Amino acid sequence: MGEITHVSPLAPEAFPDLPVIEGVSFAAVAAGVKYADRKDVMLAHLAPGTAVAGVFTRSATRSAAVLDCQEKIGHDSAAGAAIVVNAGNANAFTGKNGATATKAVTNAVAACLDVPEGRVFSSSTGVIGEPLPHDRITAKLEALKAQLDPTAIDQAAEAIRTTDTFAKGATRTIEVDGKAVKIAGVAKGSGMIAPDMATMLVYIFTDAAMQRADLQSLVSELNQSTFNAITVDSDTSTSDTLLVAATGGSGVEVTADSAPFKQALHDVMQELAHLVVRDGEGATKFVEVRVTGAASADDARIHAMAIANSPLVKTAVAGEDPNWGRVVMAIGKSGAAADRDLLSIRFGDILVAEQGWVSPTYKEEDGANYMTQQELLIHVDLGLGDAEDTVWTCDLTHGYITINADYRS
Amino acid sequence: MGEITHVSPLAPEAFPDLPVIEGVSFAAVAAGVKYADRKDVMLAHLAPGTAVAGVFTRSATRSAAVLDCQEKIGHDSAAGAAIVVNAGNANAFTGKNGATATKAVTNAVAACLDVPEGRVFSSSTGVIGEPLPHDRITAKLEALKAQLDPTAIDQAAEAIRTTDTFAKGATRTIEVDGKAVKIAGVAKGSGMIAPDMATMLVYIFTDAAMQRADLQSLVSELNQSTFNAITVDSDTSTSDTLLVAATGGSGVEVTADSAPFKQALHDVMQELAHLVVRDGEGATKFVEVRVTGAASADDARIHAMAIANSPLVKTAVAGEDPNWGRVVMAIGKSGAAADRDLLSIRFGDILVAEQGWVSPTYKEEDGANYMTQQELLIHVDLGLGDAEDTVWTCDLTHGYITINADYRS
Missing domain, CATH: 3.60.70.12 (L-amino peptidase D-ALA esterase/amidase)
Incomplete structure (x- = not known):
């Protein structure tokens, strides 16, 4: 195993004070x-x-x-x-x-x-x-x-x-x-x-x-x-x-x-x-993926994980690219229920896409500006039901490749 | 979209002569x-x-x-x-x-x-x-x-x-x-x-x-x-x-x-x-993943795709690292039937692991030498049945990150 050379940019400032647990x-x-x-x-x-x-x-x-x-x-x-x-x-x-x-x-x-x-x-x-x-x-x-x-x-x-x-x-x-x-x-x-x-x-x-x-x-x-x-x-x-x-x-x-x-x-x-x-390998962004309006809780989890695990979504996040087309792709491939014309996509509070197309109120510069933050929310509402789920992931960066490919373990 | 700057190292030498198809x-x-x-x-x-x-x-x-x-x-x-x-x-x-x-x-x-x-x-x-x-x-x-x-x-x-x-x-x-x-x-x-x-x-x-x-x-x-x-x-x-x-x-x-x-x-x-x-994004290796001895054809495909899609396997291939532990991991996570003590893993013709452990005949230098090739075979025999499947993939490199993160699309 290699040496630990630097601390994740997403690390907290210090280890917390943990209390004594009797026993x-x-x-x-x-x-x-x-x-x-x-x-x-x-x-x-x-x-x-x-x-x-x-x-x-x-x-x-x-x-x-x-x-x-x-x-x-x-x-x-x-x-x-x-x-x-x-x-x-x-x-x-x-x-x-x-x-x-x-x-x-x-x-x-x-x-x-x-x-x-x-x-x-x-x-x-x-x-x-x-x-x-x-x-x-x-x-x-x-x-x-x-x-x-x-x-x-x-x-x-x-x-x-x-x-x-x-x-x-x-x-x-x-x-x-x-x-x-x-x-x-x-x-x-x-x-x-x-x-x-x-x-x-x-x-x-x-x-x-x-x-x-x-x-x-x-x-x-x-x-x-x-x-x-x-x-x-x-x-x-x-x-x-x-x-x-x-x-x-x-x-x-x-x-x-x-x-x-x-x-x-x-x-x-x-x-x-x-x-x-x-502390994800090579992580520079902490990403919450929230799926609402799903037909079932299982569907919400499947969609959320499809987005969170998509290499194309994760590299877009790494590149600070508000590439909502890749979010659409991940929803489409997940296998869980989705209707292109009913779903909406938000980056933070910014409505990016709805009714099967980019939102008329969306400005690319707003999305691009949002993506420069270290903590991000990708929120998809499927418009199908009441089930929801939230998962967390990080971006996919050169750091991940360096850690896993450039060093022999 | 960006400019096409160079040709994949895995490209054939030339476009083939295609015959006229009447009609x-x-x-x-x-x-x-x-x-x-x-x-x-x-x-x-x-x-x-x-x-x-x-x-x-x-x-x-x-x-x-x-x-x-x-x-x-x-x-x-x-x-x-x-x-x-x-x-x-x-x-x-x-x-x-x-x-x-x-x-x-x-x-x-x-x-x-x-x-x-x-x-x-x-x-x-x-x-x-x-x-x-x-x-x-x-x-x-x-x-x-x-x-x-x-x-x-x-x-x-x-x-x-x-x-x-x-x-x-x-x-x-x-x-x-x-x-x-x-x-x-x-x-x-x-x-x-x-x-x-x-x-x-x-x-x-x-x-x-x-x-x-x-x-x-x-x-x-x-x-x-x-x-x-x-x-x-x-x-x-x-x-x-x-x-x-x-x-x-x-x-x-x-x-x-x-x-x-x-x-x-x-x-x-x-x-x-x-x-x-x-022509996979950033690809430098062409990888065949062959699964034999599976309990069913579906299981063979699930295992093969779990290996072929594993970021840890793909980065190991990129790093020319004969990291068979990551292959074991991918088999384990796939959800399809596997028995740790019955499966065997080969890189090309080299028997790497069997009976739940590294093979006594395996030498790390043989594996490392094999992985330097441009065309690779990862062969897993599950030892459970007669079903088999083969899929193909490429490695996961800095090129993939550069293509998908470093350029805004």
């Missing part, structure tokens, strides 16, 4: 999995009673760690738990050795922290097809255990980076019956230099007390409008993982019906999802 | 539809008795000319016919004016050549959303008629270019019962500089005598393994059109069951399809 402690070390001289393994220790929910890549060639997590998620347990993540090696497409390596790590973590092996969730991110040097990870477990610290979540965010140009975190605190409930999350994804996969890994922690099944249904539902609603280049990792842990440390019981908690968790998930797009 | 004559003029100082309208006059078949874009926002052709195709008629094509303006997303402009052109051609309007097929390619200046085309019809010439098919190939870096033609001649049957075709598509859509237009002529329904079923069948099996960037034009005309001029009756004719027509269609890929 979780973190540690990170330099284990030399692949990188030298940087932290590349993170451990999170979760108190007994913590509920853990997860969502994973749907890839048919998913990694050994993902397969292991999928077997473990969905079981209730009052025991302690752990999350262990390494950067530098994805342990994907490593044949039968993949599962052996994952088990070596999770068994060692279970023994070290005295938690059931079935409650140790692992992720691996980095190069594909190389055997995971799991002994380098297990050799560091005692050191990790000795360093466990409730305030060290920022180190976890650093350790899981591969080619990310910045560490990603988000937090929200709500009040329920006069008591604070906190949520803090970290993510990696869509890094800048010579990645294999731009794998997305997300770990979110809350001190809410929650039933596992409730947490899982909430996470699965919110995932659809957050992490499943972003795309950088339409390619899907073999390792994408989202884990959410509710420790109960606040003493506040929350159910899947708690509107304020749902909103706060949604906001943390959406903010982390947007940060992944903002 | 068709051609003309091309500079009508100034958009370009100055170049031929931009072509007319083909088809003798009475010519059978015409067609296949068109499935876009929901297809152009006025495509909609008009679709209404007309599929009717038997012994009358004469015509094909009229303009470059420079796609007459797409031009509202109600689109149909009006198309009818103005086809009515004028019908009157000029004394053929039924229902037998005049038109295409338009170029910018989207601008009204077609149809009077510039109709003003040139008498001049076109005066120039009609059975040998002028090469001028037709030139006139339909928009941003193509070379004119495209292909031909085959077979012998049936001691008599020659000829096929000649021209195409445009996937041009080099600042296109809006990379629209593909294809016109093929044969002097075989054929029932229209037979010709249509043959063309529809062969289209699936030729023009529908190519992709440059996964985007679909609003104007893609394939028309095949059988004049009967050879006096040789051919049915849909004629194996030699089917093979020859397939070869012309495949050669033209490959030429379109060879």
